[in-house]
Amino acid sequence: MTSSTDTFIRAELISFAHDPGEGNTPCPGSLEHYADGLLWLKGQHIHAVGHFYEVAPSLPENISILDYRDKLIMPGFIDTHVHYVQLDIVASYGRQLLDWLNDYTFPEECRFANHAHAEALSNAFIDEMLRAGTTTAQVFGSSHPGSVDAFFTACQKRDLRMIAGKVLMDRNAPDALLDGASGIADSERLIEDWHGKGRLGYSVTPRFAPTSTKAQMDAAGALLRNDPTLWLQTHLAENSGELDWVAELFPGSQDYLSVYEKAGLVGPRSTFAHGIHLDNGMRRRLAERGANIAFCPSSNLFLGSGLFDREAAKETGMAFTYATDIGAGTDLSGFGTLKSAYQVGQLRGQPLTAWQGFYGLTHGNAKALSLDSHIGQLAPSYEADFVVIDPQATSLLSRRIKHSTTLGERLFALMMLADDRAIYETWAGGQCQHRRDS
The missing domain is CATH 2.30.40.10 (Urease, subunit C, domain 1)
Known part of the structure; x- marks a missing residue:
């Protein structure tokens, strides 16, 4: 019938x-x-x-x-790591990661204190994403809770399956972006309002270890323990300067990954963007906990961060996904992501077949996000x-x-x-x- x-x-x-x-x-x-x-x-x-x-x-x-x-x-197409709040700084003249954050990202994200701006950019970003054939993404907002309210509201109106979260950052950034004691409380309110509503899901979102105190990361881990259906997204081992900074900030930690492990942030619904500068020990630990690395090839090339090692990931059993990482990435298109992934693979002697590419962009990414029973x-x-x-x-x-x-x-x-x-x-x-x- x-x-x-x-x-x-x-x-x-x-x-x-x-x-x-x-x-x-x-x-x-x-x-x-x-x-x-x-x-x-x-x-x-x-x-x-x-x-x-x-x-x-x-x-x-x-x-x-x-x-x-x-x-x-x-x-x-599914995008496992993207910053909607960076749409307007795509193709800003290239710097490496830490300069990029200070010169472009942080000033741009300050604009999202204005709710009207967040609403306009949410709709513009969704329009561009759909134009590129992407129907689901795991998305970073800014540190302003209103940036996530605006994004989820726009997604709900179109009945999209989306995952997003408010950036947590309480140090080493402009004062206008620091969330201090309110960051976790704002995240709890957003989870209550949006997680599991329709096709929406919440991803706890510490930007990366250098911009969160140990107390904030421990509190983020508590959110995940209280609700295992939440996701976690952050950054890991993207740039060599970043690794040096983390080692300086966390002198008692075994390595970069252990900073997140101690906070309880590494699990089967955790996505760590980039993962270029990992050793096999870290890859195996990620594999044991079921976490995935978001491979962001156009961003890694644009910022000169390095070449992701797909073969090492496979040898150690570490899951990886495909992502655009706008705004350091240069293309919201899944086609563009796979093209860059192929080029990175060629430079490493690791050819990427079309079968692997399109599987990864669809079922593979859905599986890594625990969404493969839906999309x-x-x-x-x-x-x-x-x-x-x-x-x-x-x-x-x-x-x-x-x-x-x-x-x-x-x-x-x-x-x-x-x-x-x-x-x-x-x-x-x-x-x-x-x-x-x-």
């Missing part, structure tokens, strides 16, 4: 049921590909998916089908968050696609040549949230 909330879309469909492995062809059973497929939505969820010829006989008569047979549909696949009962990709979006992309003889070649061409022009539509919660202008 159908209702007014049913939607039928005919297109090429691609989704990953599990990790496709490292080979040039995906592991058996990992790839779900329907060259001529049908996606049947009921309200916010996927009802059925499969080959058109298999599903069509079960369809009611006289229904309207969106015919996107010249398009490709994948699950919506990340085109499968019955999953939330209807997906992206409609136009392989003919640009003349160069179109030419390369026409010369591709396999699905793997076509996906690799998208990974290297596509941008937001290739995002024809972005759907979230069963609704088309963005459609390309032309």
Whole structure:
């Protein structure tokens, strides 16, 4: 039986049921590909998916089908680490991390004391994210609680699945950004107001160890112990100067990671951005606790922070995800992130296949965020968050696609040549949230 909330879309469909492995062809059973497929939505969820010829006989008569047979549909892209409050400083002339924070980030984030500004930037950021095909992200606000209220309000209006948190920082930053004794209380209020409301979730968010006292980090750990459904996001081992600073500030700690471990911040719902300058001991400890590193390739290249070691992560069992890290990152597009990840891999002698890239950007990222029972696949009962990709979006992309003889070649061409022009539509919660202008 159908209702007014049913939607039928005919297109090429691609989704990953599990990790496709490292080979040039995906592991058996990992790839779900329907060259001529049908996606049947009921309200916010996927009802059925499969080959058109298999599903069509079960369809009611006289229904309207969106015919996107010249398009490709994948699950919506997922971004595990991004700062919405830094949207307006993207592409500011490059410095390394600590200079970047002082010269650009901190002055920009001071503006979010103004609630109207936070509202405007929240909507602008969401518009840009949907334009890029991203339907879920783990997002940093500023240290102002109103920045998170504004962001969650904008997400709730569009029924998006989002994770976000107020930055905690009580030292080593401009006075206008320090939250002092109110930081934890503000976080508790935001958790009460927003965590688990609709498709929203809260991520406890100490910026990084140098800007939080031990007392603040210990209190952040207590929040996580009190509610295991919360997430945790912060930064770890991005820049060599940062490591030296942490060693100076925490002389009694074994290493950078141990600062977070002592505070109880390392667990299966913890995301640590960057993780470039880790040793294998730290990687194994992260793996044992189920935490993940957000690999932010365009940001790491832009700030000259270093080259993430994917092979070391795999050898030690440490999970990693893919992220844009706007504003040091240079592209909100998942395509752009994978392109930079491939380039980083080439410099390290660690090739990235399209199978690995698109799995990571969808099901892989969802799994690392403990969201893989809700999003990340085109499968019955999953939330209807997906992206409609136009392989003919640009003349160069179109030419390369026409010369591709396999699905793997076509996906690799998208990974290297596509941008937001290739995002024809972005759907979230069963609704088309963005459609390309032309």
